[in-house]
Amino acid sequence: MNGDITIIVYAALVAFALSAVICPIIIPYLRKLKLGQSIRDDGPETHFKKAGTPFMGGIAIVAAFVVVSAFFIVDGPLVVLPVILCTVGFCFIGFCDDYIKRIKKRSLGLKAWQKMAMQILVTAGFVGFLFWQGLNTEIFVPFIGGTFDLGILYVPFIFFVVIGTANGVNLTDGLDGLASGVTAMVAVFFVVVALILGSVLSPVIGAAAGAIMGFLLFNAHPAKIFMGDMGSLALGGFVASVAVMLNMELLIPIVGLIYMAEVFSVMLQVGYYKLTKDKKTGVGKRLFRMAPIHHHFEKLGWPETRVVTVFHLITALMCFVGFLAIGPLLG
DSSP states (O other): OHHHHHHHHHHHHHHHHHHHHHHHHHHHHHHHTTOBOOOOTTSOGGGGGGTTOBOOTHHHHHHHHHHHHGGGTTTOHHHHHHHHHHHHHHHHHHHHHHIIIIISOOTTOSOHHHHHHHHHHHHHHHHHHHHHHOOOOEEEOTTTOSEEEOGGGHHHHHHHHHHHHHHHHHHHTTSTTHHHHHHHHHHHHHHHHHHHHTOTTHHHHHHHHHHHHHHHHHHSSSOSOOOHHHHHHHHHHHHHHHHHHTTOGGGHHHHTHHHHHHHHHHHHHHHHHHHTOOTTTOOOOOSSSSSSHHHHHHHTTOOHHHHHHHHHHHHHHHHHHHHHHTGGGGO
16 A cells, blocks of 8 residues: 555656646747637636636646656556546547637637537547446445446446536636646545555556646646646546546546536526527526636626635535545445
C-alpha cells in the first residue's frame, strides 16, 4: 500500500510540474495567435473584462496527463489505455469546437448534431474497447454495496454516462477555477477509490489530479488562461471513463453533483422557456436568471469568487458523502 501511495504522489507531482511549466509557455503563444475568449453579450457584466484571455489551455492538462500516464500503460494496458483514449478523444472534439468558434469565427462552433455525432463515435470506440477486453456489465451500488448486473442495458447506460458527464463538465466551465477545482477534487476522490480497489489506475488518476492543479495555478481568479472546450470535454471524458473502468458509474451523480446541477439547470431553463412561450411574441419565461446555474447566482449579485468557493465546498462535501457510499467496500 505504501509503495502504491508513493507512486501516486510521484505521478501527481510530475504531472503538476509539467502542467505548471507548460501554461506560462503557451499563454504568450496563444495571445500572439489572438486566441482570446469572447464573452456573451447577455452574460454577467463582470465577465466583459475577461475578453481576450487566452483559451484552449486544456492542452496543458491533457499533455501532462498523457505523458505521465504513458508510463503506466505497460502495467495495465487494458485499463489505462481506454481512459487515455477517451480523454484524448473528447479533447479532440473540444479542439474542433474551439477551432471553429475562434479561428473560423463561427460563434456556435460545431453544429449540435456534429458535436453529438463525434461524442457518440468516441464513446463507441471506448465501449468497443471494453467489449474487446471482456465487457463487465456489473455496476457498484452506492451505500448498499454489492453489484447490479445491467446486462444488455449496460451499453446504452455507458453512452449516457460518458456523454452526459462530458457535457456536464463542459457546462461547469464558466467561471475562473470552477471546473478545474471541482474536477481536481473528483479526481482525488477516485484516486482513493482506485487505491482501495487495488486498481492500476490509481497513479493515472493521480496524474490527472496533479495536471489539473498545475493548470489551476493559472486558471484561478483572476484567470490568466481558460481551458476551453478541449479541456472541459477532455476532463469529462476522463471522469466518466475512470468511473466506468472502476465500475463506479453511480458515484458520478454524488461526487459530481455540480456537473449534474449545471446540466439540469440548462435542461430546465430550455424546457420551461418552451412550455411558457407566448404564441404571439414567441417569448417564454425563464426559470433561472441565466443558465447554467453558476451564472444564475452571479445575476443574483454573488461575486464570482463566492460562487466558485461555494461550488467547491459542495463538491468537497459530496466527496465525503461519496466515501460513505463506498463504505461497504471498507468492510
